[in-house]
Amino acid sequence: MNFAIFGATGQVGQVMRSIALERNLPIDELRFFASPRSAGKTLQFGSRVITVENSYEADFSGIDIALFSNGASASLELAPKVAMAGAIVVDNSSAWRMDPQVPLVVPEVNAAELAKIPKNIVANPNCTTMVCMSTINTLATNFGLLRIVGSTYQAVSGAGITGVDELANQLERGGNRLRELTFYGNCLELGDTSQFEEPIAGNVIPKAGKFVDDETVEEHKFRDEARKILSLPDLRVSMTCVRVPVFTGHSIALNIELESDFELEQVRKLIKETNGVVVTEVPTPQKAAGNDENYVGRIRRDNTVANGVSLFISGDNLRKGAALNAIQIAEALIDSGRFT
Numbered sequence: 222m223n224f225a226i227f228g229a230t231g232q233v234g235q236v237m238r239s240i241a242l243e244r245n246l247p248i249d250e251l252r253f254f255a256s257p258r259s260a261g262k263t264l265q266f267g268s269r270v271i272t273v274e275n276s277y278e279a280d281f282s283g284i285d286i287a288l289f290s291n292g293a294s295a296s297l298e299l300a301p302k303v304a305m306a307g308a309i310v311v312d313n314s315s316a317w318r319m320d321p322q323v324p325l326v327v328p329e330v331n332a333a334e335l336a337k338i339p340k341n342i343v344a345n346p347n348c349t350t351m352v353c354m355s356t357i358n359t360l361a362t363n364f365g366l367l368r369i370v371g372s373t374y375q376a377v378s379g380a381g382i383t384g385v386d387e388l389a390n391q392l393e394r395g396g397n398r399l400r401e402l403t404f405y406g407n408c409l410e411l412g413d414t415s416q417f418e419e420p421i422a423g424n425v426i427p428k429a430g431k432f433v434d435d436e437t438v439e440e441h442k443f444r445d446e447a448r449k450i451l452s453l454p455d456l457r458v459s460m461t462c463v464r465v466p467v468f469t470g471h472s473i474a475l476n477i478e479l480e481s482d483f484e485l486e487q488v489r490k491l492i493k494e495t496n497g498v499v500v501t502e503v504p505t506p507q508k509a510a511g512n513d514e515n516y517v518g519r520i521r522r523d524n525t526v527a528n529g530v531s532l533f534i535s536g537d538n539l540r541k542g543a544a545l546n547a548i549q550i551a552e553a554l555i556d557s558g559r560f561t
């Protein structure tokens with residue numbers, strides 16, 4: 222099997238490289254691509270040293286699976302070219318997710334969608350959607366799903382390496398004055414706010430992504446992607462997406478309204494048995510960071526509706542939220558016999 226990683230120099234690309242090694246992907250040839258800025262750099266992969274290629278000057282023939290994490294605009298331009306050259310592209314960006322001819326896949330939930338890949342492109346869901354899809358699917362399958370209301374707590378790494386740098390720089394610049402600065406509401410002194418518009422150190426920002434209407438792009442993505450993945454086109458979803466000063470690990474507080482009644486113990490048991498999920502009393506992004514599983518806790522009744530469940534989930538946005546899911550899709554494609 223010949224693999225390629227596009228965006229190999231980025232955060233998700235780096236995690237893809239380490240997960241590909243951890244999971245022993247059956248790799249013969251492996252190529253790394255990035256922007257022209259990184260062309261010629263070398264990256265280690267196990268015992269191999271691989272030179273990063275310029276994505277705009279390469280010959281793409283011979284690649285079987287191309288894992289993309291190079292942003293939506295690069296993906297819009299490059300994915301069709303790589304797919305035309307014969308590879309199946311598994312894309313992490315938002316570019317293709319809502320294309321009706323592109324399956325949007327969480328293998329634990331809807332791997333069957335991989336049977337048809339008309340454009341040779343498969344999309345990976347948004348990292349926030351991914352944190353909770355398996356859990357919500359378990360509830361939907363067993364009790365029917367009517368409505369989701371939630372708030373997210375999204376890490377800065379979800380906004381790329383520039384988001385990580387912005388928080389790190391603000392923390393460094395604030396130093397031991399951060400307490401005083403935040404106490405007096407004087408955080409403007411923390412410097413660059415180009416990524417998040419407001420200071421992120423010592424703060425929370427209830428606007429993740431740009432406004433589309435009175436909702437943000439992240440809030441739209443959650444609703445649209447959940448409907449497509451769960452095959453529930455009319456699912457009612459109300460989400461508030463919030464950026465928090467956490468480096469890695471997205472969290473989400475959910476109120477889920479189900480169609481039929483349930484025993485809480487039965488809900489806990491079913492979630493515990495869900496693939497890729499760990500039930501814990503207090504899930505946190507730190508617990509989740511570096512791990513493959515999504516951590517689910519605070520499972521309780523929401524008595525404001527007839528059949529309501531409240532819970533809290535934390536997951537690593539760079540692993541299951543991006544790189545791991547893409548690699549699990551690649552594994553499912555290989556297992557399906559498509560390349561034999």
Ligand SMILES: NC(=O)c1ccc[n+]([C@@H]2O[C@H](COP(=O)([O-])OP(=O)(O)OC[C@H]3O[C@@H](n4cnc5c(N)ncnc54)[C@H](OP(=O)(O)O)[C@@H]3O)[C@@H](O)[C@H]2O)c1
Nearest residue numbers: 228230231232233255256259291292295314348379381543
């Ligand atoms: N971060 C997350 O939690 C997360 C989760 C799910 C999905 N994603 C998606 O994954 C993608 C990458 O995220 P990231 O956090 O890894 O970002 P990142 O750290 O900023 O890395 C971006 C990567 O894309 C490459 N790139 C940037 N512009 C390019 C262009 N015009 N042409 C070709 N390559 C280009 C970069 O190459 P250079 O090094 O040469 O600049 C780098 O390898 C994004 O689409 C993002 O939406 C991210």
